[in-house]
Amino acid sequence: MFENTNYPKAKKYWYEGKFYDWASPVAHLMTHALHYGTSVFEGIRAYPTDKGPAVFRLKEHIDRFEHSADVARMKMPYTKEQIIETIKLTMRENGMQSAYIRPLLFYSYGNLGLVPKACPVELLVAVWEWGAYLGEKADKGVSSYIVPWRRIHHSQLDMKAKLGGLYILSTIAGLIAREKNCDEAIFLNLEGNVAEGPGENLFVIKKGILKTNDRSESILEGITRTSLLEMAKDMGLKTAVGPITRKELFGADEAFFSGTAVETTPVVQVTDGSDAGREAKTYTIGNGAIGPITRQMRQAYQDVVRGKIARYAKWLTLVNE
Ligand code: PMP
Secondary structure, three states, X not given: OOOOOOOOOOOEEEEOOEEEEOOOOOOOOOOHHHHHOOEEEOOEEEEEEOOEEEEEOHHHHHHHHHHHHHHOOOOOOOOHHHHHHHHHHHHHHOOOOOEEEEEEEEEOOOOOOOOOOOOOEEEEEEEEOOOXXXXXXXXXXXXXXXXXXXXXXXXXXXXXXXXXXXXXXXXXXXXXXXXXXXOEEEEEOOOOOEEEOOOOEEEEEEXXXXXXXXXXXXXXXXXXXXXXXXXXXXXXXXXXXXXXXHHHHHOOOEEEEEEOOOEEEEEXXXXXXXXXXXXXXXXXXXXXXXXXXXXXXXHHHHXXXXXXXXXXXXXXXXXXX
């Protein structure tokens, strides 16, 4: 019934203690989370290494997962260790060498009032092979569109949480960008500065300095972002953290998205559609091609996640151990 065309190599998913064939649905359509987005989730990746598949920064992802559940007032029915073991088990069950890993905790079937008093909290773990999130252009660089809708402000919600319902904003932004023939969206924050992509953080590079923003600019401080900042410092690159103005983005020598799904993806063009009443204007970043520091960071990240740099082995959890 459900083909796995867009979920390559997905065979079984784990749901509440059991494995199910990918094609077999188990949830009711009156599931609370389907109606109100009352779920929290993580996006994690595993990569092949010399020691078998390894999950990148699994502990940090599960810490954030627990925090998201707290924010959503969901009582986590599993310990961190149980979730980690379940993820490893699901990787093994599917025979995955590399994968995108999606744990989802949600209010399930019970009642449909906004307060899910009769809905149990349930856990799903799914894995599949997800290639470059923004397609083949990930190597050459993508175009981006600054959407008119602003990022939710950090005073309105805890931006450290990944809450299912919030992501409809990301879906809308992503669809607007594609309507405008761009590859991905960018949100401004309420202050009018550059915030982030729908599922990615943003770095800009000017005169050799790698810069990104932080939670005070209403972003999710991604685990990839934090890893890249640490790696860049270790590589002897200059880094800065602070607000990124639109002007800084348009005038950057290089820019790239960072995130578990996109990894590091160069941004080579930005169209400013942030003012819906005015005609959008397009800017080329640098010379319109992937720049040297982006290339360097991209390579370093690929090496780190594949366990090729001993210093960062601490960030990997071996699936078969
Ligand atoms: N911002 C948003 C809104 C996201 O959804 C994500 C993906 N989790 C990121 C940034 C990047 O976070 P990470 O590097 O932890 O994947």
